[in-house]
Amino acid sequence: xxxxxxxxxxxxxAEIGGGATSxxxxxxxxxxxxxxxxxxxxxxLRFVLEAQEQRRSYTVSNPPGAPxxxxxxxxxxxxxxxxxxxxxxxxxxxxxxxxxxxxxxxxRRHARRTHYFFxxxxxxxxxxxxxxxxxxxxxxxxxxxxxGNRSADTILFRKELDQLVTQHPxxxxxxxxxxxxxxxxxxxxWRQGHVDAQAVKAAITQTPxxxxxxxxxxxxxxxxNRDLSSGLNDLDVPADRIHMESFGAAQPADDGVQGCxxxxxxRLQDGQxxxxxxxxxxxxAAIRANGLTVPFSCQSGVCGACRAQLADGAVHMRSxxxxxxxxxxxxxxxxxQSLAQTKRLTLDFRS
Amino acid sequence: xxxxxxxLPVEAYTTQDWFDREQRLIFSRSWRYxxxxxxxxxxxxxxxxxxxxxxxxxxxxxxxxxxxxxxxxRHRGTQLIRAVGKTQKALTCPYHDWTYDLEGNLISVPxxxxxxxxxxxxxxxxxxxxxxxxxxxxxxxxxEPDAPSLVEWFGAVEPLLGPHDPAKLVEYPEARQSYEIKxxxxxxxxxYIDVYHxxxxxxxxxHMYDHARAEYGWKGPHYHFxxxxxxxxxxxxxxxxxxxxxxxKPHVGAWVPMLFPGTGIGASEDSWNIFILTPLGPxxxxxxxxxxxxxxxxxxxxxxxxxxxxxxxxxxGPKYSGEDVAGKEDPMASGDFTAEDVYACEQxxxxxxxxxxxxxxxxxxxxxxxxxxxxxxDFMDLQARQMGAGDV
Numbered sequence: 001x002x003x004x005x006x007x008x009x010x011x012x013x014a015e016i017g018g019g020a021t022s023x024x025x026x027x028x029x030x031x032x033x034x035x036x037x038x039x040x041x042x043x044x045l046r047f048v049l050e051a052q053e054q055r056r057s058y059t060v061s062n063p064p065g066a067p068x069x070x071x072x073x074x075x076x077x078x079x080x081x082x083x084x085x086x087x088x089x090x091x092x093x094x095x096x097x098x099x100x101x102x103x104x105x106x107x108r109r110h111a112r113r114t115h116y117f118f119x120x121x122x123x124x125x126x127x128x129x130x131x132x133x134x135x136x137x138x139x140x141x142x143x144x145x146x147x148g149n150r151s152a153d154t155i156l157f158r159k160e161l162d163q164l165v166t167q168h169p170x171x172x173x174x175x176x177x178x179x180x181x182x183x184x185x186x187x188x189x190w191r192q193g194h195v196d197a198q199a200v201k202a203a204i205t206q207t208p209x210x211x212x213x214x215x216x217x218x219x220x221x222x223x224x225n226r227d228l229s230s231g232l233n234d235l236d237v238p239a240d241r242i243h244m245e246s247f248g249a250a251q252p253a254d255d256g257v258q259g260c261x262x263x264x265x266x267r268l269q270d271g272q273x274x275x276x277x278x279x280x281x282x283x284x285a286a287i288r289a290n291g292l293t294v295p296f297s298c299q300s301g302v303c304g305a306c307r308a309q310l311a312d313g314a315v316h317m318r319s320x321x322x323x324x325x326x327x328x329x330x331x332x333x334x335x336x337q338s339l340a341q342t343k344r345l346t347l348d349f350r351s
Numbered sequence: 352x353x354x355x356x357x358x359l360p361v362e363a364y365t366t367q368d369w370f371d372r373e374q375r376l377i378f379s380r381s382w383r384y385x386x387x388x389x390x391x392x393x394x395x396x397x398x399x400x401x402x403x404x405x406x407x408x409x410x411x412x413x414x415x416x417x418x419x420x421x422x423x424x425r426h427r428g429t430q431l432i433r434a435v436g437k438t439q440k441a442l443t444c445p446y447h448d449w450t451y452d453l454e455g456n457l458i459s460v461p462x463x464x465x466x467x468x469x470x471x472x473x474x475x476x477x478x479x480x481x482x483x484x485x486x487x488x489x490x491x492x493x494x495e496p497d498a499p500s501l502v503e504w505f506g507a508v509e510p511l512l513g514p515h516d517p518a519k520l521v522e523y524p525e526a527r528q529s530y531e532i533k534x535x536x537x538x539x540x541x542x543y544i545d546v547y548h549x550x551x552x553x554x555x556x557x558h559m560y561d562h563a564r565a566e567y568g569w570k571g572p573h574y575h576f577x578x579x580x581x582x583x584x585x586x587x588x589x590x591x592x593x594x595x596x597x598x599x600k601p602h603v604g605a606w607v608p609m610l611f612p613g614t615g616i617g618a619s620e621d622s623w624n625i626f627i628l629t630p631l632g633p634x635x636x637x638x639x640x641x642x643x644x645x646x647x648x649x650x651x652x653x654x655x656x657x658x659x660x661x662x663x664x665x666x667x668g669p670k671y672s673g674e675d676v677a678g679k680e681d682p683m684a685s686g687d688f689t690a691e692d693v694y695a696c697e698q699x700x701x702x703x704x705x706x707x708x709x710x711x712x713x714x715x716x717x718x719x720x721x722x723x724x725x726x727x728x729d730f731m732d733l734q735a736r737q738m739g740a741g742d743v
Contacts, residue, residue: 111500112484112500112502204414208415210518211485236414237412
């Protein structure tokens with residue numbers, strides 16, 4: 001499913017005072033088609049760090065047509081994000097797999113839509129690409145961005161967004177919400193606090209849709225996404241107009257649920273294997289630690305390569321972006337996101 | 352053989368059969384003006400509009416998005432809502448109280464267990480959706496749920512409609528009126544787009560603009576027209592405008608397009624007006640006028656009125672005076688261009704019944720008339736072909 005290509009780092013830019021890094025890749029002519037992306041999609045990077053293979057998915061933070069660029073927020077203790085921030089140099093080569101992802105906005109020249117974007121923190125990266133795609137390639141449509149951050153100095157792409165407001169005063173509005181605004185900042189946000197259901201309601205009332213084909217794009221931490229989608233439901237927004245991606249997907253989302261130690265039966269084409277799972281260990285990690293080979297790719301719950309059928313037992317999935325509701329009902333799990341919740345499990349990889 | 356009025360047979364203007372075909376193939380198959388955006392100011396507000404053979408209602412949801420549905424109860428076809436109004440969460444049919452939510456889902460059927468002992472699948476009985484959108488401050492509906500967008504419909508003509516932003520203007524309620532003209536809707540359209548008549552029928556009412564320098568043409572079925580102010584008006588134009596400007600300097604002139612089918616706009620430096628035609632019968636048409644002006648203070652309006660009074664007190668007057676006037680009510684002596692137009696349309700319609708009618712050659716300034724006749728024919732042909740029916 002994934003093939004990795006070695007891409008040269010063409011440019012490195014520190015964002016928000018080093019709190020994030022933008023990495024621009026050079027795309028050789030023969031890979032341009034293979035790496036074509038829709039605004040909102042992500043690429044998977046592969047590193048070997050501390051003698052272990054590490055894979056992470058990062059959203060392309062540029063619209064299609066612009067240079068291939070990702071923007072990586074530095075996570076405290078994050079192995080890969082700190083490596084990107086501190087150890088990369090222009091000219092380095094990185095293993096990158098082509099863009100994928102269902103959280104994607106495909107602009108249509110003759111569409112006349114109103115897009116509301118709700119983002120927080122590094123959740124701006126797909127939205128930033130989407131806003132620009134709308135402004136460039138959907139000339140009759142309007143974009144409203146409501147962007148939450150802790151404080152003014154943690155706002156990613158602030159200058160670029162201001163520039164878009166200047167360039168498209170009739171088609172783009174930008175509203176900032178700050179949850180911990182500094183008293184000493186000149187920056188005066190639209191709202192104090194998080195981007196929550198009240199903020200959504202206020203924003204829509206303030207700038208109601210003119211074009212009536214309305215789409216809602218949400219990208220932030222899981223809790224914000226849940227709050228916003230239930231807020232939109234309360235306003236009778238039909239579910240098929242709401243598009244959402246949990247952010248922080250590059251790092252396994254720590255939602256506080258702990259996995260227990262377990263023993264698991266793994267059914268593969270070549271037979272059945274019994275393995276032990278450590279407390280807190282995800283199932284994919286446990287399988288690999290026991291020397292078994294199963295398919296996997298992104299290790300962040302977005303690609304679906306490591307899916308298995310849970311034949312017995314119960315797991316908790318931290319993220320399941322790659323699964324449809326029907327898949328989950330049918331017992332499919334993403335092993336890279338699954339923590340054991342029962343002492344005995346049976347997983348089937350044969351289908 | 353039918354007697355021809357340029358490209359159309361005279362029957363196209365007089366018979367129920369043509370009227371019915373136009374209702375089916377034009378007015379039921381195109382975007383229809385439904386009001387101004389401010390007619391639905393808040394969630395829960397609704398209005399209904401007749402679009403050809405369809406009655407469609409628009410309602411604003413709590414997300415401030417508009418929904419459009421065919422105004423037909425899925426039970427026995429009764430109209431669900433009347434005219435305009437406001438609801439909280441639901442729409443109830445008056446006949447048997449079947450109730451729908453604002454997404455069109457059937458949510459309640461009285462005495463469901465006893466009246467439908469075999470069960471009723473409410474999920475299959477939602478209201479039929481239609482399309483709705485807002486464009487240049489106006490509401491438009493289309494009977495089909497997946498109609499081509501307004502960009503596709505109006506995109507080519509939009510740059511020729513003037514720099515007005517109707518959403519930023521405010522309605523002048525005193526100018527709102529509705530009246531009937533005893534003529535076919537196409538006669539009224541043809542009068543609206545006839546460039547030749549401007550200097551003649553309206554020789555004394557619309558001469559602040561320079562008809563000889565008018566620029567006009569077509570984008571698909573839509574007609575566009577612009578003319579500059581006449582020299583006497585243009586000299587001291589800023590002073591002569593009767594009310595505050597609605598478009599920025601240095602834009603000047605009058606934009607008078609006719610969007611298909613029968614949606615006229617008349618916009619100038621200081622006002623924006625709509626002229627909406629509804630065919631009521633082969634020989635009867637309703638006109639609805641609404642006017643928007645600058646969002647300016649009463650003081651600014653008074654000031655502009657005083658400034659311009661010198662120009663307007665000596666401007667205009669009746670076309671006929673003295674011995675030419677036929678009685679007190681003679682529209683030709685009214686000095687009002689609308690009265691002049693209504694008179695011309697109704698007289699022409701009457702003549703269509705005469706066996707002695709024979710239409711003379713079309714003048715250069717009447718080329719929009721023959722072009723509009725073509726637009727009517729082409730649109731009906733195309734729709735008939737798309738419907739896969741040979742019943743044109």
